[in-house]
Amino acid sequence: QTVVTQEPSFSVSPGGTVTLTCGLTSGSVSTSYYAGWCQQTPGQAPRTLISNTNTRLSGVPDRFSGSILGNKAALTITGAQADDESIYYCILYMGSGIWMFGGGTKVTVL
């Protein structure tokens, strides 16, 4: 069965740039997977930042951007802030009404 893959962790300096990726164990991610990105801090409900590959939701800072990089979906944080320290999950539409989350990437800002 195909699994959605994400890097387990990333560290970024304040003001720096980091790109998280979301891939598949079999195949390539394209816009047909309608990739979304959610941010979650401990004890809180998830917050969706990006939907449909690159649509930034209302109220989301423009330092967050979504794209397709090669054969993966990507979330780039440009000018990271301390508040961005969270776990980031990608979610992909696998077809036939089925969605799948990746395992999450823990981002540390230091």
Added chain:
Amino acid sequence: EVQVVEPGGGLVQPGRSLRLSCGTSGFTFDGYAMHWVRQAPGKGLEWVSGIIWNSGSIGYADSVKGRFTMSRDNAKNSLYLQMNSLRPEDTAVYYCAKDMIDWGQGTLVTVSS
């Protein structure tokens, strides 16, 4: 303002059933797909089930297929998840989400004897 609220969690014994509900307001309910997502203690997010606006297509994760049934009542702006044959590994916070964009605060379901 979009609001999504999931009351109805609790403690249930293995093998028993529980029905979760999700109430919504602030948007045209029958214009959106809705989803259930869960998170086991200390684990990541897991998509459980999703339903399109007219209930014409409902998808389930393999881990719950055949045991859970998702439904919606557009007249009541409400979403439901009937969970049967519950297992300890179903213990999680269950979130209701509008179009995977707006999320409720979640409700804890604990399956234990």
